[in-house]
Amino acid sequence: xxxxxPLPAQPAPIDEVGVIGWLKNNLFSTPLNSLVSILIIAFxxxxxxxxxxxxxxxxxxxxxxxxxxxxEGAGDGACWVFVSAWMQQFIYGSYPDxxxxxxxxxxxxxxxxIAAPYLLPNELRNSxxxxxxxxxxxxxxxxLDGRLFGLEYVSTDYWGxxxxxxxxxxxxxxxxxxxxxxxALGRRSEMPFIKSVCxxxxxxxxxxxxxxxxxxxxxxLPLFFPEGxxxxxxxxxxxxxxxxxxxxxxxxxxxxxxxIPQGQYEAADSLGxxxxxxxxxxxxxxxxxxxxxxxxxxxxxxxKNTTFLLIIGIFEILSTTQTALTNSNWLGGHAAEGYxxxxxxxxxxxxxxxxxxxxxxxxLDTSHRN
Amino acid sequence: MKLSSIIxxxxxxxxxxxxxxxxxEDVKKRGTLxxxxxxxxxxxxxxxxxxxxxxxxxxxxxxxxxxxxxxxxKVQYKPLTAxxxxxxxxxxxxxxxxxxxxxxxxxxxxxxxxxxxxxxYDGQGFMVSKKLGVKSALELDGASACxxxxxxxxxNMADYFxxxxxKYTAVTFDTSDQTRQGFESGRCDVLTSDQSQLYAIRIGxxxxxSAVVLPEVISKEPLGPVVRQGDDAWFNIVKWxxxxxxxxxxxxxxxxxxxxxxxxxxxxxxRLLGSEGDAGEKLGLSADWAYNIxxxxxxxxxxxxxxxxxxxxxxxxxxxxxxxxxGGILYSPPVx
Numbered sequence: 001x002x003x004x005x006p007l008p009a010q011p012a013p014i015d016e017v018g019v020i021g022w023l024k025n026n027l028f029s030t031p032l033n034s035l036v037s038i039l040i041i042a043f044x045x046x047x048x049x050x051x052x053x054x055x056x057x058x059x060x061x062x063x064x065x066x067x068x069x070x071x072e073g074a075g076d077g078a079c080w081v082f083v084s085a086w087m088q089q090f091i092y093g094s095y096p097d098x099x100x101x102x103x104x105x106x107x108x109x110x111x112x113x114i115a116a117p118y119l120l121p122n123e124l125r126n127s128x129x130x131x132x133x134x135x136x137x138x139x140x141x142x143x144l145d146g147r148l149f150g151l152e153y154v155s156t157d158y159w160g161x162x163x164x165x166x167x168x169x170x171x172x173x174x175x176x177x178x179x180x181x182x183x184a185l186g187r188r189s190e191m192p193f194i195k196s197v198c199x200x201x202x203x204x205x206x207x208x209x210x211x212x213x214x215x216x217x218x219x220x221l222p223l224f225f226p227e228g229x230x231x232x233x234x235x236x237x238x239x240x241x242x243x244x245x246x247x248x249x250x251x252x253x254x255x256x257x258x259x260i261p262q263g264q265y266e267a268a269d270s271l272g273x274x275x276x277x278x279x280x281x282x283x284x285x286x287x288x289x290x291x292x293x294x295x296x297x298x299x300x301x302x303x304k305n306t307t308f309l310l311i312i313g314i315f316e317i318l319s320t321t322q323t324a325l326t327n328s329n330w331l332g333g334h335a336a337e338g339y340x341x342x343x344x345x346x347x348x349x350x351x352x353x354x355x356x357x358x359x360x361x362x363x364l365d366t367s368h369r370n
Numbered sequence: 371m372k373l374s375s376i377i378x379x380x381x382x383x384x385x386x387x388x389x390x391x392x393x394x395e396d397v398k399k400r401g402t403l404x405x406x407x408x409x410x411x412x413x414x415x416x417x418x419x420x421x422x423x424x425x426x427x428x429x430x431x432x433x434x435x436x437x438x439x440x441x442x443x444k445v446q447y448k449p450l451t452a453x454x455x456x457x458x459x460x461x462x463x464x465x466x467x468x469x470x471x472x473x474x475x476x477x478x479x480x481x482x483x484x485x486x487x488x489x490x491y492d493g494q495g496f497m498v499s500k501k502l503g504v505k506s507a508l509e510l511d512g513a514s515a516c517x518x519x520x521x522x523x524x525x526n527m528a529d530y531f532x533x534x535x536x537k538y539t540a541v542t543f544d545t546s547d548q549t550r551q552g553f554e555s556g557r558c559d560v561l562t563s564d565q566s567q568l569y570a571i572r573i574g575x576x577x578x579x580s581a582v583v584l585p586e587v588i589s590k591e592p593l594g595p596v597v598r599q600g601d602d603a604w605f606n607i608v609k610w611x612x613x614x615x616x617x618x619x620x621x622x623x624x625x626x627x628x629x630x631x632x633x634x635x636x637x638x639x640x641r642l643l644g645s646e647g648d649a650g651e652k653l654g655l656s657a658d659w660a661y662n663i664x665x666x667x668x669x670x671x672x673x674x675x676x677x678x679x680x681x682x683x684x685x686x687x688x689x690x691x692x693x694x695x696x697g698g699i700l701y702s703p704p705v706x
Contacts, residue, residue, distance in 0.1 A: 085419050094421030157446060158421070219454050222461035230463050233448075313409045313449045323410035323417050323449075325547075328683045331412060331573040335547050 054078055066330050082334040083341045086324045090341070093160020093315050099152060103163050106140045110170055134178070137171035156234040160315030162345060168316070169303040172241035179242065180249035185279065187250065188257060198250075205247030210305055213240045218312040237309060245302050252294040256287035289364045296357035300350050307346075317342055393465050393597075393604035394654055397438055402446045405431035406464040409449040412570040413678035413686070414470050414490075423447050429673040430468040430489055430595045432666065433611045437659040442666035456481050459598055466608055467596040470566075477596075484605050487612035488594040489670075491690040491699060493587035494526050495565040497572060500582050502559060507586035511536040516549050516558040518542070522589070527562050530588040550574050553581075564591060569684045587690075607653055614660040616702035617642055618669035620693055625668040632661055642705045649705050660705070670700065 011017075015024055027037040058075030060068055061084075069079035083090070092103055113136045116129040142148040144159065144167075186198030205213070217240040218233060225231065260283055268278040288295075310319030321338040324330060397403050407415035407427055415425040423445075432442040448464050459467045460482060470492075471477070473485040498504045507530075517524050519542040531538050541558045543549040550571045553561040563571065568583050575581055595612060597605050618624070621639050623631050632643040640646040643664070644657035651657065667673060671693075678686045692698025 089417070089419060089421060094417070155446065157448060215453070219457045222457055222463060225461065230461065233463075311451060312454060313451045315409075315449065319409060324419075326410035326412045326570075327416045327418060328412040328570065328573070328678075329418070331570055331683065333547070333550070333574045 066332055070332065078337050078340075079332070079334050080337060082324070082330060082337050086320070089161060089320050089324065090317055090345075091161045092163055093320065094158040095154060095160070095163075096152070096158065099146075099154060102144055102146070102151070102154075106143060106167065107163060109140065110136065110166070133174060137174050140167065141171065156232050159234065161320055162317040164314070165303070165306045165316045166349075168238060168241060168306050168309075169299070171238060172245050173299050173302060175242045176245035176249055180246040181253055181284070183246055183250035184253035184257060187254060201243075202247050202250045205243050206251065210240075210244050211308055211311065213244055214308060214312050216240070233312070234314065237312070237314060241302065241306070244305075245298070248298050248301075249295065252291050252298055253287060255294065256291035257283070259290045260286050292361055292364055293357065296353065296360070300353055303350065303353070304346060307342075317345065393601050394438065394607060397465055401439065402444045403431060403435040403438065403466065404446045404448060404464045405434070406448045406450045406455055406458050406467040406469055407431065408469045409451060411470055413566065413682060413684045415447075415449075415468075424677065426490060426673060426677045427468040427470060427593075427595075429615075429667050429677065430612060431466060433615055433663045434466055434595075434608055436662040436666045437611045437614070437653075437655055438607060440656065440658075440662050442662070456483065456596075459483060459596060462598075465597070465604070470593045471596055473592045473594050482599045483596050484599050486595045486597055486605060486608040488592040489612060489615075490566065490593045492564050492566050492591035492593055493690075494523055494562060494589040494591070495568055495587050496584040497553070497561045497563075497568045497581050498559060498584060499553075500580050504560075504584070507584050507588070508534060508536075510538065510560055512538070513559040514539040514541055514557070516541050516543060516552045516561040518546055518549050518563065519544060523563055526589040546571060547574075565689075566678065566684075566686065569678070569686045573683055603654055607655065610653060610705075611659075611663060613702040614642065614663050614705070615667070615670040615673065616693075616700050617705055618660065618664045619671040619700075620695075620702060623664050623669060624672060625665055628661060628664045632658075638704070638706075647706065 012021075015021060028034040054077045056077070058077030059080055060074050060077070061080050062068065063081040064085055066079070066081070068074065068081045092100055095103055113133050116132060117125055120129050143151075144154065145156070146153045183198045183202055186194045187202060189195045189198070214237065217236040221236055222231070264282055264286065265278065268282040273282070306316055307318040309316045310322065313319070315323065321342055325335055325338060405428075407423065407425075410416055411425070411427075413425055415423060415427045417423055428445075428447070431445045431447070435445045436442040448458065450458050450464075450467075450469060452469075455467055455469050455471065456477075458464050466486075467483075468489075470490070471485075472492075473488065477483060478485055496507050496510070498510075504510065510531075515527060515538050517527060517540050524540070524542070527538070527540070538560075539558075541552060543552050546563070546567065549561060549563070552558060553571075554575055561568070561571065565583065565587060572578050572581055572583065595608055597608050599605075621631075621636075621642060623635070623639055623642065628643065631639045632645050635643065635645075637646065641649060643661040644650050644659065648657070650659040653659065668676070671688075674688065674691060675681045678684045679688065688696070688698060690698050691700060694701040
């Protein structure tokens, strides 16, 4: 019997593999696609060289003052000296030089508090991780302020820069988390008074633009207090952010509550669990799991909203940039460099957060689709 | 109001009550002057890379702190936006507002505030490209003008051109930066804004020497420090701190020669610097109040040249802001 011998495999047709194949399949598969591709390539070819030249090749990187960008022989591209000279302001605000370690420590502590649930053994997670998380904003604020710890007092007027954006966003969401959960519970409550209070709160803070809330906090609120009574501006803003965030998160949680099958409530009831046992042990963990993508999306929104603080004169990173642009030693029009830097910083952080969020989603995914 | 009561309850922790005795006592007790400044205006109140404040408006804060506390550095700067500034003063968050605020009738009479003098006489002006060869705003008939939208600048411009029977085309922009770019790219013949702004915009041009600021000023914008109404002792202190800056320049006292003048100056100089008379005591301050101002901040002329004048990148001419005997309108009442 003759042995069956297959012919050797032919190489794939040249226009189906490699660069040509990829181009054909992805960019020029139909006449319309080809046209769009050509237009896009033409656009990029006309814009990119100038952009790259401005951004990198003729940009000025070294120096400490505007003179470095204006000097004879300096490139006429971007003046990154502007960003590097103002870097400390952009990141730390006017916080005193000698005390910067406090900001760095707080940032590391924030990272540690966020990482704690991953690192701690299961049995410590709820008893240590959660309380740590909830007290962090207060301890962190007191630490930066300094008086409670016997450190040098640094008034909130000196706080600023990107670290302020991070702290404000983190401190707001941490407080807003339990608060909004209570609001969402209240909204589902059968007690008419609690229910109506919660509905009013949620709808008010969700329905009013955050800019209007900031103005209320910074301009109107002080007028309601007796003369001579001052509430720190940053504290007012913090509270506004918490309430605004709670309004949104409460609705996210409500969506989570509605997704829990009625059977879960009934099963918990039939086991004889009390209201709080049922809510915290049976319902809450499932709500968190369901709502996680929305919670993180809301958080990213809040994080970006902290730049609105520039309209009420708090020196977060964006308003620091604008202030730097008005300094009479830097009047040479560096707006583009400044805003590109801010955009880049925010993009990196938000992209990082969405990576973390998809990671958490995978971790929490216990669905039964197989 | 529901909102306010809810928030007020939540705020109970963060409240700080200050005594309502009088601003002077409060400031002395606190040890720092709380001064409202702009969040950033070239030459007037600006932050540097180290976070230190400087500027013509900032120097008023420093002068008051020097007079009251003897140390010009004991100032807590509160950066405020235009919308917040009066509330911050009314609510007692700040002791003095020194934030390029125009002294107008409405503000002075209806907001419960007092203007304690003028530290810069501003006014709307015009900037044109040098190659146009225009020497006066009256030659601008038919010009197109770059204007920042939504400001009184627009209204002043319309008034001025109508009053002189001239026509113009407005090209409006949102921010001062865009306005500058519009002017630079040749979309208009003339750029109009407050004069102090024009100089800042001019430095931002690729070639600042290609543009000139015309001499005409078409609106009155006296800028000055503001205090709460009803505390006359404090009002006097701020008013006379301002006056001391101007008077020191008039009398020829500078930060360099203040010590010498205090010991062996003319009677007027000695009265100002506190080695004669009781000017400080009458204000409730120490005898060397004005000496501290001049020594630590300098006189008005020094402050002007350092922040907005020839020693600064802005290079604004003294113009109206020169002493009355030098062709300007700065005139301080005598210290005696």
